[in-house]
């Protein structure tokens with residue numbers, strides 16, 4: 241009989257996750273995923289089901305890495321709502337690939353926050369202007385915190401600006417993070433002149449407009465993960481070079497790509513593999529949807 245799965249709570253998972261390890265691991269997996277001749281990393285487009293009564297969605301995200309025999313899935317529930325209820329919940333199951341039994345059940349919230357921020361940081365490493373002094377974060381929720389942590393750890397900015405839907409949320413964020421932050425009440429003022437812009441809102445309408453964006457800036461667009469949701473306007477989508485985590489996912493899930501008709505230039509993994517260039521001198525957008533995901537867990 242199979243052993244009982246272990247359960248790892250969010251605080252235990254948080255203790256195991258380091259940004260440095262995550263970046264190395266995600267660069268490896270993004271590259272493997274994007275190799276045309278490779279079935280090493282199998283990750284179908286997630287299936288997403290609406291939770292009608294609660295303005296939410298449940299997404300199933302299975303992944304299999306053949307060369308290391310890792311089989312796992314994340315289940316993520318995400319909501320568009322105001323107030324104190326959480327906007328995302330996630331659980332990760334790690335399987336024994338030979339028998340199909342579950343070896344570990346992990347709370348997936350910290351994984352979701354840190355993994356997403358780590359992939360955005362990889363996009364910035366590849367695509368942000370060589371001289372990047374000003375970081376602007378639009379949206380001040382959970383993802384904003386993990387993005388702030390990793391971006392200020394990896395890069396040196398002269399100024400970090402934030403703006404959210406309400407001044408109160410932005411001020412709460414500024415009080416929570418360690419380090420200087422300039423709170424703006426106008427998104428336009430926060431964005432103008434920024435070298436790197438991160439959108440981490442739960443908005444379904446554009447919050448970032450091409451007219452505001454400095455030529456050559458890099459945008460990591462993390463919210464708007466539904467085909468009818470937007471964070472970026474048509475002008476930005478038309479003028480920027482668009483990078484994604486997976487082309488198939490972008491074609492069915494990203495409202496910014498589908499509704500603007502923008503063409504995807506490359507997957508981040510293709511840039512990491514050297515098969516597509518990092519056009520650092522152009523205005524670039526990395527549209528993140530959250531696909532590349534895999535878990536290794538050693539019981540000892």
Ligand SMILES: NC(=O)C1=CN([C@@H]2O[C@H](COP(=O)(O)OP(=O)(O)OC[C@H]3O[C@@H](n4cnc5c(N)ncnc54)[C@H](O)[C@@H]3O)[C@@H](O)[C@H]2O)C=CC1
Pocket residue numbers: 318319327328352356378379380381382383384403404405406409440441442443447461462463464465528529530531
């Ligand atoms: N791409 C990916 O891999 C992932 C994407 N997400 C998405 O990222 C987004 C953010 O997630 P969380 O931080 O967990 O959500 P959250 O609910 O903690 O924070 C959302 C923030 O957006 C702000 N906001 C809403 N409308 C705004 C507007 N018009 N202008 C400025 N700020 C606005 C809210 O005030 C709040 O501070 C969500 O859309 C979520 O679904 C979440 C996980 C992974």
Ligand SMILES: O=C([O-])C1=[NH+]CCC1
Pocket residue numbers: 316318328330352465529530531
């Ligand atoms: O990958 C992820 O966890 C999510 N993507 C969109 C909402 C949550």
